[in-house]
Amino acid sequence: MFPLQAAWLYYLENPALVLNGLALFFAVNGSWLWIATQVRSSLGRQRLATLPPSESELSLNRDQRINRLFYSVGAVCLGLATLLSLTSTQL
Numbered sequence: 001m002f003p004l005q006a007a008w009l010y011y012l013e014n015p016a017l018v019l020n021g022l023a024l025f026f027a028v029n030g031s032w033l034w035i036a037t038q039v040r041s042s043l044g045r046q047r048l049a050t051l052p053p054s055e056s057e058l059s060l061n062r063d064q065r066i067n068r069l070f071y072s073v074g075a076v077c078l079g080l081a082t083l084l085s086l087t088s089t090q091l
Contacts, residue, residue, distance in 0.1 A: 019088035023081045030077025037070040 011018050044063045 016088040016091040019084050019091070023084035023088065025081075026077045026084065027081035030074045030081060033070055033074035033077065037067050037074065040070075041067050 041063070044059075
């Protein structure tokens with residue numbers, strides 16, 4: 001039996017393992033997105049200190065919208081990871 005066929009049969013016999021792997025994938029991506037957004041916002045605050053007040057206000061509004069989007073996508077990923085993990089315990 002070929003290694004890929006053996007792996008496929010193993011995953012077919014263990015669907016909870018596949019769901020947990022997918023949950024781990026989403027959890028890592030969501031947490032990375034939150035951490036990267038936090039680092040980006042702290043670097044953005046340092047950059048805003050060097051800009052003139054008129055430009056910093058426009059840049060601040062844009063950065064807040066982008067950060068809100070990234071935090072939302074990260075929260076959706078973490079929520080999906082939680083749901084997948086809970087679903088895998090029922091299999």
